[in-house]
Amino acid sequence: MYRIIKPVFFKFDPEKVHHFVVRRLKWFNDYFPLGKTILRSSFDVSIKGLEREVFGIKFRNPVGLAAGFDKNGEYIEALSNLGFGFIEVGTVTPMPQPGNDKPRMFRLQEDGAIINRMGFNNKGVDTLAERLRLLKKKDASIVIGGNIGKNKVTPNEEAVNDYIKCFDRLFDVVDYFVVNVSSPNTPGLRELQEKEPLTNLLKTLQERNSKNGISRPILLKIAPDLTNEQLDDIVEIVQTTGIAGLIATNTTIDRNGLYSAPELVGEAGGLSGKPLTSRSTEVIRYLSEKSKGAFPIIGVGGIHSPEDAKEKLAAGASLVQLYTGFIYEGPGLIKRICKELL
Template sequence: MYPLIRQLLFCFPPEDVHYFSMDMLRSACSLGTVKKLISNSFSCKDTALQKEVFGLSFTNPVGLGAGFDKNALYLNELEALGFGFVEIGTVTPLPQPGNDKPRLFRLPADKALINRMGFNNNGVKAVAARLAARKKGNSTLVVGGNIGKNKMTANEDAWKDYSICFSALFDYVDYFVVNVSSPNTPGLRALQDKDSLKQIFSVLQNSNQAKTNPKPILLKIAPDLTQEQLDDIISLSFEVNLDGLVATNTTISREGLATPEQTIVTIGAGGLSGKPVRERSTEVVQYLSKGTGGKIPIIASGGIFTGADATEKINAGASLVQVWTGFIYEGPSIVKNICKHLLQA
């Protein structure tokens, strides 16, 4: 059924379809009976799926990566689709419109997307207010806060932006992810060097440890890092007491695509996600897991479409997995299908 719906949806601009679909889901879920029906249809509830990671309890290990619900608009609806956790954001201190449209492109031949969104979001003040007003009810959804810097903030002042977002969201999210790996904010990836990261995490950990109940802080990294850079990340993870790593973000590589080269050239810059990233993402997860001796939990993200893909990541050392592009191509049954596979594995 979904392949037919997807064929229709793919006739329209990706960003428009995204908000149209989610707004429709929110309208449907406003009716309690419909929401319950959706939850019963798309959730896979089994205690065998429960996970305890960095001190948090997850009903299942399948989450939705950052960038899908940037402004925390659809958390209750996404929980109804079975997600064990959702990462909101990337959120920045000030609202920003992001890059010019079009900025999201489908590559159906590769089961991939290219995006150059540019951290478009409502700003941390608005997102925090929305989270504060959220009616949780009996929700068990774990919510992560993915935080970044504003485009106009100089890299030497980036730590201030991360600190602002951390403080504003602290009471409303369960864990934090520091995003320095998006290719769509000029100069952002330069913050992946060890000294820059040390400055950011030192500030955040000082604030965190001053709290009565500190929150887990994770780092999201790019798949394009060299072995030397990955070794730096491993070393840093212990130096600044990271609670976890998210591997990986989108890639700037365009190698091995089935989509015609001219189409890729016409699309231009942006981060590539989906099937083409799967193998490299798994390699990075495995390298990090081995390098940290399995002592630092990893959330795997990149090319997860099926239960077999998720199992591959878990076998490589991941504690949890996130989908995004797979959700677009596989549809609302993706969480249930992955969970059922994990139960049989």
Template sequence: MYSLLFRTVLTRFDPETAHHLAARVIRCLGVAPLRGITRAFTKPDPSLATKALGLTFDSPFGIAAGFDKNVTMVRGLEALGFGHIEVGTVTAVPQPGNPKPRLFRLVADRALINRMGFNNEGAAVAAQRLQKLRKHNPGILIGANIGKSRIVEVDDAVADYVTSAKLVAPHADYLAVNVSSPNTPGLRGLQAVETLAPLLEAVKAAAGTTPLLVKIAPDLEDDEVGDIARLAVRLGLDGLIANNTTISRDGLVTDAAKVRDIGAGGLSGAPLHDRSVDVLRLVRAAVPAEFCVISVGGVQTAADVQQRLDAGATLVQGYSEFIYSGPLWGRAINRGLVSGR
């Protein structure tokens, strides 16, 4: 049903427009009585409960940052069966992001290319919405992903991240530091250990008791992945998210000329599968068993989620496949996990 709708209707819309239309539906699903009805149909089986970060997640499978940038779909996404929702990326300074078009489908690859550029309404607005959600929906587990404001120079990034951390951390179940998007100039340079260490130390102090994680890129060299993982442990972080989108275009089925015409941006979806698993294994080998590792990238099926769990992931996230599998994707993942055990 959804695949027919996607092929015949949704593909006629610009991808960003289609996302906004879907967001309206998801927001509606988060409002009573639809929320209760939907949740009854999608609620994860109790056997999927997962303990991590001092919390109990209904399911190990959640929605990755980028889907709900402005904290407007949390209740609807929870109603669809996701065990947690990571909102953002939010920045201290509200920003419109990069010029459009900036989101592209590679249907043959079940992938997306985006150069959104952290378009969001700012950390202060996100904090207000998170505070309201916390008050009225205490059972929903929400991570907040923070990034650098575009107008802020890289040399001043620490203060910028600290501003966002102080605003959103008190209202989030965990805080994720995004230093790995390819769409903000200079951002990935912050992944160098010598620059990352003082940034994470400052954000950790600002986050207080809120668990802190760092999100890395799949394009790092293997030894760099290990170095950052060990740094996160040494600094007392609570976890690491592996990984963000890639700038690589290797192995795509989509016509190369079309890919060239799209231009710059981060690739997400099925093509990231193998590298994401590799990065997960590198991280897990470098950190203690109790350290939280969230695996994201190339997840399509329950088997993919189970593979990540077997490889040492504590939690798993997805995003791009939602576009191709539709609103019952989370439910399908959860049911598949139960039936496969």
């Protein structure tokens, strides 16, 4: 079915199509008679043998939805009924912000890729926290990650305060946190990946984490464009700060080896999809070997097939996430991956 309707979707602006599709998915899930039942019977994957326990959390299967798809936590239930083992929302910032000017998302169909420069567009952490509070009351079984960032207007010297605000506000309504300092679409954000500011940020959040009586796993999402020396620093930072693990990787600014039209390839933003498959797997393997498997890694980047997911797990990932592959291959990809893993 998805292969039939995808060519129609791909004729229109990707951001508009995204909103069109997820709103109708939500309507079907929430209001159509037997909508939830139909989605679950068609897509849901809760099979014995697929369960994972990673950083103290039980996942019904190891295939999650990456951050960026549902920034404001508006479609979690419906997306969960498509079979995802966990949903990561955000990136969210303390204050609402519109993001970058449109158009800001571009399909590179010849490459099976997307370029986006969304710019952390979201409705703010208060709106997300309230929505998650209501959802957790309704269904606490869905594993939710909160991906947190800083507002565009916040200088890097004060960025830690933005992350603290998001952390505190979401603490009671998410199962784990992801610190996003690797998006290429907020000016200067990747400077926070440098050793000193990153160590300070993560230590501050860990100190806050330990004061709550209970703690939440904190993960760091890193860029695929880091050198091996920088990855060595990341391993050291994880071990020094005691955070739970890493997500590898975010989008890339590299444009080598693409086949799409030059005017598309030249668009600013982060590239995701098939061109990222090998590099993200390389980063996972390097981090896993360098750390001797000392911490969990969630693998994301260019997963368009069960084989892609298996390669990332074999390289050292404990879980995987989809985004661009989900858009290109459709919701059936989740079940295909899970069946292959069995």
